[in-house]
Amino acid sequence: DGGITQSPKYLFRKEGQNVTLSCEQNLNHDAMYWYRQDPGQGLRLIYYSQIVNDFQKGDIAEGYSVSREKKESFPLTVTSAQKNPTAFYLCASSEVSGSGANVLTFGAGSRLTVL
Amino acid sequence: AQKVTQAQTEISVVEKKDVTLDCVYETRDTTYYLFWYKQPPSGELVFLIRRNSFDEQNEISGRYSWNFQKSTSSFNFTITASQVVDSAVYFCALSEGYGSSNTGKLIFGQGTTLQVKP
Numbered sequence: 385d386g387g388i389t390q391s392p393k394y395l396f397r398k399e400g401q402n403v404t405l406s407c408e409q410n411l412n413h414d415a416m417y418w419y420r421q422d423p424g425q426g427l428r429l430i431y432y433s434q435i436v437n438d439f440q441k442g443d444i445a446e447g448y449s450v451s452r453e454k455k456e457s458f459p460l461t462v463t464s465a466q467k468n469p470t471a472f473y474l475c476a477s478s479e480v481s482g483s484g485a486n487v488l489t490f491g492a493g494s495r496l497t498v499l
Numbered sequence: 500a501q502k503v504t505q506a507q508t509e510i511s512v513v514e515k516k517d518v519t520l521d522c523v524y525e526t527r528d529t530t531y532y533l534f535w536y537k538q539p540p541s542g543e544l545v546f547l548i549r550r551n552s553f554d555e556q557n558e559i560s561g562r563y564s565w566n567f568q569k570s571t572s573s574f575n576f577t578i579t580a581s582q583v584v585d586s587a588v589y590f591c592a593l594s595e596g597y598g599s600s601n602t603g604k605l606i607f608g609q610g611t612t613l614q615v616k617p
């Protein structure tokens with residue numbers, strides 16, 4: 385079945401460590417997104433990519449980095465510069481539509497806790 | 500600025516009651532899309548509906564119905580005869596840009612947690 389796989393599901397990190405969250409899709413979607421979810425704040429966009437080897441910052445990109453070397457993969461690195469990294473991270477993908485009708489397909493998420 | 504507001508943080512209802520989740524949006528685009536997603540306890544967001552700004556007809560899908568009113572910038576979601584399995588967080592979202600200005604991004608509301616009690 386086509387879908388998005390995020391790993392790990394749960395991750396614990398010590399302060400000062402970088403961690404990388406994996407996101408893989410087999411939907412042949414061109415666009416991929418990373419959202420952060422905090423209680424009471426909905427989903428906020430971290431980074432997005434509409435094509436391989438290109439990506440743009442979202443609303444809260446500080447302290448995060450991404451790469452898009454393959455169409456199927458869009459890993460997110462949470463760096464030590466991110467001041468409050470404990471959150472639920474959701475990866476999504478979609479076809480690229482010029483109309484704005486993009487339906488995002490989401491992964492099951494990765495929950496990061498900083499100790 | 501583009502914004503989605505879901506003023507109801509949490510709603511609790513008894514099973515079989517109807518419940519309406521409110522969504523109000525702000526956009527400078529004349530053409531846009533609105534969405535509703537469901538997030539069950541498993542965490543994965545599930546797509547429910549997409550509505551084009553030109554289409555103001557209400558839509559019904561089983562126990563779910565959506566009321567889109569452009570005049571009040573609202574896109575409300577009603578569950579009829581709610582069930583325990585409807586318990587989840589529900590998000591309303593707005594597309595950013597249209598045509599050449601479309602970024603593919605969705606702007607999400609804060610979400611409404613619905614608890615349906617037996």
